[in-house]
Amino acid sequence: MVTDPLIEAQRVTFGYGRQPLLYDVHMQIHAAEMVGLLGPNGSGKTTLLRLLSGVLLPQQGQVLLKGRDLRQWRRRGVAQHIAVVPQDLHMPFAFTVEHMVSLGRTPFVSFFGSQTKCDQEIVYNAMRTCDIAALAGRVFNELSGGERQRVMVAMALAQQPELLLLDEPTAHLDIKYQIEILELVQRLNREHGVTVIAAMHDLNLAARYFARLLLFQRGIVADGRPAEVLEPGLLGRVYGVHVQVGILRGAEHLSVLPPSGADGEREQPERPKAQVHVIAGGGAGELMMRALADAHIPFVAGALNIGDSDHTLALRLANEVITEQPYAPISPEVLQRVCQSLMDVRLLIMCAAPIGPGNVGLWREALIAAQRGLAILLLVPGVADSVCVPDEPIASSDGLLQRSGMAARDYTGGEGLKLMRELLGAGAVIAGSVAEAIEMTRRYTAMNAAGKVFVQRKGSDALP
Amino acid sequence: MKLATRSTQIEPRLKERVRPLPASLILLLLSGGLLAAILLAVSFGSVPIPIGTIGQILLNGTGVFHFARHWDPSAELIVWQVRMPVVVGAAFVGAGLSVAGVLFQGMLRNPLADPFLIGTSSGAALGAAVAFVLPFDTIYGTFFPLTPVLAFVGAAAAVLLVYAIARAGGQTPVVTLLLAGVVINAVLEALQTLILTLSPHAQFSATALFYWLAGGVSITSWPPVFVIGSIILAAVLFSLSLSGVLDVFALGEEGAAHLGVHVERRKLIIIVVGSLLTAAAVSISGLIGFVGLVIPHTMRLLLGPQHRLLLPASALAGAIFLTLADLLARVVIAPAVLPVGVFTALVGAPFFLFLLRRSKREYRW
Numbered sequence: 001m002v003t004d005p006l007i008e009a010q011r012v013t014f015g016y017g018r019q020p021l022l023y024d025v026h027m028q029i030h031a032a033e034m035v036g037l038l039g040p041n042g043s044g045k046t047t048l049l050r051l052l053s054g055v056l057l058p059q060q061g062q063v064l065l066k067g068r069d070l071r072q073w074r075r076r077g078v079a080q081h082i083a084v085v086p087q088d089l090h091m092p093f094a095f096t097v098e099h100m101v102s103l104g105r106t107p108f109v110s111f112f113g114s115q116t117k118c119d120q121e122i123v124y125n126a127m128r129t130c131d132i133a134a135l136a137g138r139v140f141n142e143l144s145g146g147e148r149q150r151v152m153v154a155m156a157l158a159q160q161p162e163l164l165l166l167d168e169p170t171a172h173l174d175i176k177y178q179i180e181i182l183e184l185v186q187r188l189n190r191e192h193g194v195t196v197i198a199a200m201h202d203l204n205l206a207a208r209y210f211a212r213l214l215l216f217q218r219g220i221v222a223d224g225r226p227a228e229v230l231e232p233g234l235l236g237r238v239y240g241v242h243v244q245v246g247i248l249r250g251a252e253h254l255s256v257l258p259p260s261g262a263d264g265e266r267e268q269p270e271r272p273k274a275q276v277h278v279i280a281g282g283g284a285g286e287l288m289m290r291a292l293a294d295a296h297i298p299f300v301a302g303a304l305n306i307g308d309s310d311h312t313l314a315l316r317l318a319n320e321v322i323t324e325q326p327y328a329p330i331s332p333e334v335l336q337r338v339c340q341s342l343m344d345v346r347l348l349i350m351c352a353a354p355i356g357p358g359n360v361g362l363w364r365e366a367l368i369a370a371q372r373g374l375a376i377l378l379l380v381p382g383v384a385d386s387v388c389v390p391d392e393p394i395a396s397s398d399g400l401l402q403r404s405g406m407a408a409r410d411y412t413g414g415e416g417l418k419l420m421r422e423l424l425g426a427g428a429v430i431a432g433s434v435a436e437a438i439e440m441t442r443r444y445t446a447m448n449a450a451g452k453v454f455v456q457r458k459g460s461d462a463l464p
Numbered sequence: 465m466k467l468a469t470r471s472t473q474i475e476p477r478l479k480e481r482v483r484p485l486p487a488s489l490i491l492l493l494l495s496g497g498l499l500a501a502i503l504l505a506v507s508f509g510s511v512p513i514p515i516g517t518i519g520q521i522l523l524n525g526t527g528v529f530h531f532a533r534h535w536d537p538s539a540e541l542i543v544w545q546v547r548m549p550v551v552v553g554a555a556f557v558g559a560g561l562s563v564a565g566v567l568f569q570g571m572l573r574n575p576l577a578d579p580f581l582i583g584t585s586s587g588a589a590l591g592a593a594v595a596f597v598l599p600f601d602t603i604y605g606t607f608f609p610l611t612p613v614l615a616f617v618g619a620a621a622a623v624l625l626v627y628a629i630a631r632a633g634g635q636t637p638v639v640t641l642l643l644a645g646v647v648i649n650a651v652l653e654a655l656q657t658l659i660l661t662l663s664p665h666a667q668f669s670a671t672a673l674f675y676w677l678a679g680g681v682s683i684t685s686w687p688p689v690f691v692i693g694s695i696i697l698a699a700v701l702f703s704l705s706l707s708g709v710l711d712v713f714a715l716g717e718e719g720a721a722h723l724g725v726h727v728e729r730r731k732l733i734i735i736v737v738g739s740l741l742t743a744a745a746v747s748i749s750g751l752i753g754f755v756g757l758v759i760p761h762t763m764r765l766l767l768g769p770q771h772r773l774l775l776p777a778s779a780l781a782g783a784i785f786l787t788l789a790d791l792l793a794r795v796v797i798a799p800a801v802l803p804v805g806v807f808t809a810l811v812g813a814p815f816f817l818f819l820l821r822r823s824k825r826e827y828r829w
Contacts (some may be wrong), residue, residue, distance in 0.1 A: 079724030091714055092573040093769035099711070103569050106712050107724035159723070 004067050006031045006083075006175055006195050007052060007163055011061035014051055019327055023219045023309045029197060031162065034189045037199045038212030038229070039238050042216045042306075042326075045199040047361035049165050049256055052197065053076045062229070062331050065163075079107035083156035085166045089148065091140050097151050098136040104158025112146075123158050130184060131252075139243055146177030153184060164188065166198035170205060178202070182209045203230060203256040218326075219312035230254050237315045240323070244303075259448065273300040274319045275445050277345040279362050280310045281353035287434045288351050288379055293317040295438050297445065299349075300341050303334045303362065329358035342369040347444050349377045349437060350428075354409045355416030363419040375444065376428035380404045404430070487773045492782035501542055501784045505551045510799055512538050522548075537783030545685075553748055554681045554691045554790040554804075555783035556756055560696040562746035562782025563703055565683050566763075566775055567738035570710035571731060574636050579756035581744040582645035582735070586769035587622025588615040588746040589677055593656045596672050597663040601664040611676065612688060612747035619743035622648055627735055636731060639718075676802030679752035681790050682777065688748055695744040700779050706734060707771035714769070754808040755782055758816045765819050785812070 004027035013026040022044045029035055039045050050056045051063055054070040063070045065081060083104070091100070104126065105119045115123075127133045130150045135143065140151060149169060156164055166185065170178040186209055188194045200206040206213055208225070213229040215222040217238050222229045235256065237240050244257045276292065276299040278285055283302070286309070292299050301314035302322025314321045322341065324334050342348060349365060355363060370376050401407045401420055410416035422432075431437035485493075492744045500615050503554040507515050513535075533540075564579035591614035598610065626648045630640040656673075663669050676682075683689055695742075712720045717727045742756070759782040760774070767773055791808040796802060 050718075053722060055718055074724075075721065075726055076724035079722060082722075084719075084722040086716075087718065088713065088717060093576065093714055093764060095711075095714060095769055103712055103715065103723065106708065109708065123527060 005029055006033075006066065007197075008064040008067075009040070009048075009058075009061070010064065012051060012058040012063060013060040013370040014047060014056060014058050019307075021218065021307065023149045023307065023312065024061070025219055027214065027220060027223070029163075029195060032193050032197050033212060034186065034187070034210055036206040036213045037197060037216055038198075038203065038206055038213055039216035039221075043238075044199045044214055046167055047082070049167055049199055050214065051199070052163075053082050053165055076107045078160060081161060082163045082165060083159040083161035085149075085152045085156050085164065085169060087167045087169075087171050089140075089152055090144075093140060094139045096136070097132060097138050097140055097143070098123070098127070101132075101149055101154045104155040107159060113408045117340075119161070119443065122160065129188070131156060134241050144177075144178060144289055145172050146174075149173060149177065149181050150184065153181070155189075159170050159189070161194065163195045163197070166196065166279060168199050168201055170200070170202055178205060181330050185209070203235070204253075207254040207256065212429050216301050217312055217315055218307040221312055221315045226254050230256055233319075234315070237318070237321050242363075273344075274300045275336075275346045276317070276441060277302075277348045278302070278314075278351065279353070279366065280304065280314075280351040281308055282355035283309050285351040286313055287381075288349060288437060289313055289317050289437050291434045292441070295442065297438075297441060300345060302341070303330045303359075304339050330361050330420060335361050338362060338365050339368070342366075342374060344363060345374075347375050347377065347441060349379055349441070351379050352381065352409060353404065354411055355419075357369070357409040360412050360416055360419070363416060363423070367419055368424055370426035376423060376426075377397055377437055377440060378406075378423065378430045379434070380406060380430050381433055400424075400430070490767065490773065491776055494784070497654045497788070498780050498784050501787040502551050502555060505554070505787050506547045506792055508795050509542070510546060511542060513538070513543065515566045518543055530804060549683045549689045550681050550790065551787055552693065553683045554786045555595075556689070556693045557681060557745040557749040557752065558759075558782035558784070558786025558789075559700060559779040560741040560782075561752065561756040562759040562763075562778040562785075563679040563700050563764050563775060564738045564741040564745070565733050566760040566771065566778050567710070567741075568756075569760055570713055571734045571738075572642070572717065573714060574638075575761065576643075576757075578753075579738065579745075580751065582641060582739075582755070583622035583626040583648045583652070583745060584619040584654070584739060584742040585751050586649040587625075588619040588743065589673070590614040590622075590652045590656045590659075591618025591752065592676050593659050593669070593673055594618075596669040596676075597659055597665075608742070609688070612692075615750075616743045616747035618652075619746050620739060622652060623735065623739040627732070629737065633812055635728060642820060667773075675803065676750045679805030680793065680801065680803050681746055681749050681786075681809075692744045692748050695703060696741060697767075699744070700775075703741075704735050704775055706730070706737070707775055708776075710734075711769075749804070752786070752805045752808055753810050754805070755786055758812045759785055762816060777781040 007026050008028045009432050013020050013023055015021045025048065037045050037048065047056065051058055052062070054065075054073065054075070057071060057189070065073060066080065070078065084380070102115060102123045105115055105123060105385050108119065109115055110383070110424045127136060130153050130156055133145065133397045135147060135151070140148065144153065153169075164185070173181065182205060185198065186194055198210070207230055211225065213222075213224065214220055215229050215234065215238060220237055222231075222234055230245050230285055232245050235245070242259045244259060245254055246257070246259050248255050255368065268422060276297055278289060278292070278299050278301045279305060280288065280301065289299070289301065289310070290313070292359075298319045300322070301310070301318040302320075304311035304314055304321065305324045305328065306325055307326040311321065311323065319342070322334060322337050324330050338389055342365060347371060353359070366376060397453070401417065407417055407418055429440070431440060503515050503518055507513050508520050516536050517539065520529075521535070521540050521680075523529040524531055525544065539660075556591050561579055565577070568577040568579055568581060569575055593609040594612050595614040626638065626641065626644045629648070630636050631645040632640070660670050660673065710723060712723050712725050713730075715723070721727050763774055763778045763781055767777055786804070786808070789811060790804050792807045792811070793802045793804045
């Protein structure tokens, strides 16, 4: 399509405090699309909707409505294009349904002016479309949840929006009203050409009603048709539960089911077992993980904090992601899982992430694994030629660490540097570029696949 | 459950048939009520004057009519120079406080809000305390007594202080606003106590302040009524233009923003207008409680929450209410005058409770 997207997020980063909540979000939504926004609690769906509606402004990047930055729009102008349906609404006073729906005309009524015949016509049409004309005289607060939701949609509709944003429109509703409201939204999309973006909790309803789904976890993890996004492995990594996805007999749409009993727990689709573990963070692992995925080398990533851009990427690319809570130091339990994973893999790739008090534990685990005999690649982009492990004494490995800039990444006051030095001493190899690291990894996994018993030796000949 | 919703769906039809009176008629009735209340209030007092006579005196005053003077000349003096300023002042105070109440309740989305919530009362009281302690009574001759001027300044300054404290990062969250109001109220009251305690005539000042705080329309001439009246009238008329915004504020600040309203800008305007009304009212009447809380509620229960009607109706009803309360305060133990605040609470509260109990609507927030 050549047409401009109706709304577009470009490299949007946002956080309420100093810590970002959303990283680098890119998305384009074209007119008349119907998009479901999926993601676990706290993944930033609602925040994304607020950014798209212009109530929040991104700290970096921009949101474009019809190709123009939302910052350059007047608030009224935005309200004439975008309507938002909140999750629930509590009115402090006893407003009637009719009056509430007519509030939707606010962006079109001048400051002192009153509503015209035409405005009233639009309000009645909106009520008719949402099938609430019979409720016109009722008080909003006295309606049932499903009726209230329809009133809120009618209010948004009275804005005659091109884009309708819904924040979990089916939350708090029973199944009948859930279907009713989604049918209504679908009708608006199909018959009135309204573009819809809805945050959704229920994956099944999302699969049923939305042609395009965005899977969100502090960033966009997957974007595509339901069949592409509702992939058990992906959902498992993002939501942290194993699910089954399939088409029920007689149904037309995908269904997502919880695992059936104990056997479902282990019943994972056969994927090649990962032989590589990647430790990254803060974007340091991006190129490495992309390269591994391109080379079809399965890998485990972690531990990574939710909200780290590497985490979002790993959810998409890695076989398995070991996850830690946002901004938390890596906890002992999570370190235990990392340790377990390091037992199973044959190669550990350490990306050049900064070392701080929060993640220094990962380096300790790495050192323990190295001493046990696990092969380790230290990825240090910028060291032009591959430097194979120093057979010189420690002193010069120090020089190497200084030269490569690794020393500057240590924020632990020396412990990180010491761990790096010891890692090199324990046989870790430095790769100067991602390509080189892939090359080494290939040789490595191939060597193992051939069944050769690999003996880790100290020294430069560990890897040819 | 299903049946219940079905049966209630028939109700709107019935309600529409007994549709309340049109807005214009309601406002007309209230205006008539206000006129009657004013005439009644002027007729009572140490010397009773028949309402007919008052009407003639007032109409003569317009210069259009010329009724024969069959009354005592002193009656004319009493009506024009003694009672009318007080009664008209009371009406303005009532209207101002009620509209301020509607503005604050609408903006804060909280039915408990009253005009004194965000600092006005303690600011005005502090200003008045300073006035009682200072060794001079008026500024600019006898036209502007010191107490109302300082009360007005204190009230306005306190609200600005509260707003400035609550504002952070371009936003003024409602909760912060309320909390800042509570804190500033506490600080200013402490200052007021301090000033009174340290003043040389502590006893005298404290008594004077007590009566001032208890509320009472204390006007003896027209100039203050003109000044205060024009401020209140202008602010009330301006606030009518905010009715659409206030309706939208009921959706919450984010909902209002989604409808294209500049929330922070409008909030500031509402605070300025509401505080201006309160400060103006307080400066000539002291702290009359209850009017700003109860009149908006009563009107909302009777007429519904739409601000287009609620604002003017509250202004008129508030004016009627305070005119009558002031009348009661003057006549009950005449010739002594009771604080008006006593009557607004004693009469207003039971009436409000009666309405609250009778309305079948669950009144919640």
